[in-house]
Amino acid sequence: MHDMPFIYNFPFFSILLTLIGGMSMPFFRNGRVAQKINMGIIIAVGVMNFILFCNLVSTGEHFTYMMGHFPAPWGNEIRGGPFEALMATVFAFVMGFAILGGVFNIYEDVPKKKQYLYFLMMNLLLSSMIALIYTNDMFTAYVFIEINTLAACAIVMSKDSGETIVATIRYLIMSLLGSGLFLMGLALLYNITGHLLMESLQPVILQMAESEQYYLPLTVVFAVTTLGLCVKSALYPFHSWLPGAHGSATSSSSAILSGLVLKGYIILLMKMMYRVYTPELLAKLHITDAIFVLGIIGMIMGSIHALRERHIKRMTAYSSVAQIGYIFMGIGLNSEVGMMAASFHILSHAITKPMLFLAAGGLANVSGHSYEFKDLKGAAHRNKIAGVAFVIGALSMIGIPLFAGFPSKLFFSTGALHSDYFRMPLVLIALAVSTALNALYYLPVCINIWRMKDEPGHGHGHGSDDHSASHGGEPEAVHAVHAEALGHGSISHAVSHGAAAVADAGHADSGGHELLHDTDGAHEMHHGKTGITPAFVVSMVVFIASNFGLGIFYGPVMDAIRKGLELL
Amino acid sequence: MPFLLLIPVFFPIAMGLALLALNFKERAQRQIYVSIVIIANMVMSIVFMLTLPRTTFTLVRFTDKLSISFKLDGLSIVFGMIVSILWVVATFYSFEYMKHEGKENKFFSFFTMSFGVVCGIAFSANLITMYLFYELLTVATLPLVMHAMDKRASSAGKKYVAFSITGASFGFIAIMILMNFGASLDFTYGGVLTNMALLTGHEPIVQIGYICAFFGFGVKAAIFPFYNWLPSAGVAPTPVSALLHAVAVVNAGIFAITRVIYYCFGADFLSGTWAQYLTMFMAIVTIVFGSSMALRENHIKRRLAYSTVSNLSYMLFSLTIMTPEGMVGGLAHMLFHSVLKITLFFVAGAIIYKTGREYVDQLEGFGRSMPKTMIAFSICSMGLIGIPPLMGITSKWLISKAAVESQIPLAIVGIAALIVSALLTTLYLFEIIIKAYFPAKSKEELAEANMDVKDPNGLMTIPMLGLTAFSVLFGIWPDPFIKIFELISYGAF
Structure with missing residues (x-):
């Protein structure tokens, strides 16, 4: 030594x-x-x-x-x-x-x-x-x-x-x-093998597997340890x-x-899969099949739960459930490519999700510390860098090229094409559906946070006056406008917006919506601190840059992962 | 200098983002800014399309098979020209129209950005680049669809996202399959499935890949059963329905499928397979279905949207014949339908803008009250129906000719569908014309009902009448276009 x-x-x-x-x-x-x-x-x-x-x-x-x-x-x-x-x-x-x-x-x-x-x-x-x-x-x-x-x-x-x-x-x-x-699982493993070191465990386990007498205890050990880690990493349904x-x-x-x-x-x-259990044995005992199926279900169900949320951080959290599903699905593909895709997704998700959470926090800081969608309306105008970061994070999650999420999707589908006829269609369809679901819950939020401040006063109701009487659905629109104005933010916001909406209604000229820009100042005053510190900006910029970096120059990273997995 | 091709793509995107940040207080300033950007971009894209060499410019290289690259060819020039010219026309129309919708700054920002994104689709050199801009098109146009931000608009927006992104991700599956079994992802006339060693034995998967691509990218071309987003997206402001949902977005779908059939999978590989017949069958179903739904619909914009559904499938049907003649027919109908349908939507928008009326039976006697508008509508309707010598007949003739020459039995059924659809088109468009010119109500009643119904101002009427004149002129004399389309379809341009 x-x-x-x-x-x-x-x-x-x-x-x-x-x-x-x-x-x-x-x-x-x-x-x-x-x-x-x-x-x-x-x-x-x-x-x-x-x-x-x-x-x-x-x-x-x-x-x-x-x-x-x-x-x-x-x-x-x-x-x-x-x-x-x-x-x-x-x-x-x-x-x-x-x-x-x-x-x-x-x-x-x-x-x-x-x-x-x-x-x-x-x-x-x-x-x-x-x-x-x-x-x-x-x-x-x-x-x-x-x-x-x-x-x-x-x-x-x-x-x-x-x-x-x-x-x-x-x-x-x-x-x-x-x-x-x-x-x-560990206790059982020690009991039947007498080792705890990964290096010494593997030969003993392989020997046992060859003799075919220890299938049941080995299955139990593998299943229990894997299950434990799955619970801790929040694989659906845990x-x-x-x-x-x-x-x-x-x-x-x-x-x-x-x-x-x-x-x-x-x-x-x-690491355990490669260094203790070996992928072949896991496949034989159907552990990877179970992981695969749960991963696919998690991909879809996590997104469906996220779709129902009206709380930006809980939504992002459910999106993590879906992304964990991706990773386990990659592991469950039980191939080199699948494992590489899963490893890459660990990285791409590790740089994207923190950005989303921090951006959500930054947006909430300028919206009365509320994470509800209705309070976050237009928040991105008050904290621009957080708004940009959230949109980029969302595009990355959807898997649009140039962002970090795209290579993941690319490798998962490559992995699928190299696997058997049972897994291939499942993965491809799950990827497609999950992409769409991601878009469905992230994009409306992006639009919501970038809404113009003046929008509550500008539903359909803002037609030029010569025809507004014959405008279909007019009363409904006006009603919605008022409900929107009242539901906007804390009470003080509602008052300021309500007043603005009234002022606006009296203004017949449709160009009048620019009037409302001064409510922006009221927001700032009310909160005092916006939380847009230099540290926050630096961190957002770094996350955005690394997202693009990983999305464009994923080749070398992938080579390193390949090399690393070979050496495991 | 092929990098110049980046300018028409990224200049509008940058300018649109800048517009978001600038947030003009005065409408006049914004209109000058937007018109300068859009016209400059049209001029640049046309000049570049005509002068730049046909070489590939790679912006980002991921791996040897994957890159973001741009290249010009005949097909991209056709699509680019249609989009560039109609974008300018639609911009002037929207200056007037958007006065009553509000939030003009946001609208014109995304309207400008979408121009760049569509140019990106047109100029992309490979499937991955096209996929990038295809996804971005959904993202960039979503705020336009959800413009009103009320319940109806946001549910339409969600539907739009759900359909488009699901479609694109099925397209992505096809890309993956092509990447695995094809020689490259670059658009090559005749297809990229040239490496027999890779392909042999995997034909069924590749055919499934084609099905994924057809229905995936076909979502934007409103193929049955994925058409539903298009009528719902009619809640968007009319310039969006006119430009995006009759021209840019839906033609991007047609363009993508043309690329997929003729430049990726290759007509030779596909023709005669079950995959060809399945896609052709669905196109035929959509032709009849769209027309029938249009007849049932009483809301003007939704009726036109269903008419678009049907007409897009004329092109899809023509493309699935998978002969060069079929491609000629598809391209010709793409051009003619764009011109006619954008004008029809402009008319619908003018009616909504001036009177707020949205239903067919509210248009009694409009021929007298809005003469210019209704003349544009009548002429373009007749063009769409295919009354000679107006525009539509040429493309329908070309499609039918291609169908007959292909000697596919199903294609003959397709011709029958075209005839049925022409009949239905006559019914649903003439109903409006007859109501407008031969009202059932008496003169006095009409005078009272249509008291303040007038033609809109020049910003709206000039685009409508100009396009109508264009459609008449080139309906009579379509040869130059057809010649170009033939050159493209035989891989010579």
């Missing part, structure tokens, strides 16, 4: 640094200091993993790292390859900008005394996710799953409201159910905890939970 390159220490450093950094925060008891420490550590982690990633991709190597130089079965191992390093880099990157973008809301939503604890939890979260990515040991994985669960619950609960507490309790119960299942938790937390928490935390478990599952 003396000739080991220094950079192979980086994963270990990353985990340790985040843990120690977190533990240092109680000494300061100050949110701002904690945030700086947290940001510094995230940058360090990101840089270290990026260097490691570049190195591993160029050399095409992978390594196992023994913690404290104790060999198995006593020691604890880390295993790194291009795949793991890529994921860790992206996780650090996304986490950094997600916190940066939501920092205004963190300070607003989290009670002052607890702010440093919020960043502590963020540190624990990052540490546990990196450990899940790099670990080579099933029990270590379990330990970090639990840490991850607790930290995730804490960042949901940190916004101190009744809603988040209920959401956290649901989250906690489902999450613990998931990790409990995982632990059960998603019930997700919309509450992601919809009610502060923006950064939602962004990180949706973009990263769910994926941590999926990456662990993928």
